[in-house]
Amino acid sequence: VGSGKSSLISAVLGEMHKLNGYFNLNSSVAYVPQQAWIQNNTVRENILFGKTFNAEHYQQVIRSCALEPDMEMMPGGDSTEIGEKGIN
Numbered sequence: 001v002g003s004g005k006s007s008l009i010s011a012v013l014g015e016m017h018k019l020n021g022y023f024n025l026n027s028s029v030a031y032v033p034q035q036a037w038i039q040n041n042t043v044r045e046n047i048l049f050g051k052t053f054n055a056e057h058y059q060q061v062i063r064s065c066a067l068e069p070d071m072e073m074m075p076g077g078d079s080t081e082i083g084e085k086g087i088n
Contacts, residue, residue: 040083043074 010016012023013031039046044053047061062068062078074080 038082038084041081042076042079043071043082044078046082047078 007016009031011018012025012029039049044058047058062071071077
C-alpha cells in the first residue's frame with residue numbers, strides 16, 4: 001500500500017507527467033485496469049464487444065472464464081441484460 005505501483009504504471013503509460021529521468025520501452029505494452037467497464041446490453045453482447053458471433057469460440061470463452069455457473073443462475077442466460085451500477 002502506498003509504494004507507488006499505480007504511479008509507476010501511469011508513468012509507463014504516459015498518463016503521469018515525469019518530473020525528471022528517462023524511461024525507455026522497446027516493445028508494446030497492453031494494460032488492463034482493475035476497474036471493469038460493462039455496456040448496458042446483454043451478457044453475450046458484452047462478451048462479443050462488437051465482434052461477430054462464432055458459437056464454438058464463444059463457448060470456449062465461456063468455459064475458459066468459468067462463466068458457466070453464472071450463466072445458469074441468470075434468468076435469461078447470456079441474453080440477460082446487464083449494465084453499470086446494477087441496472088439489471
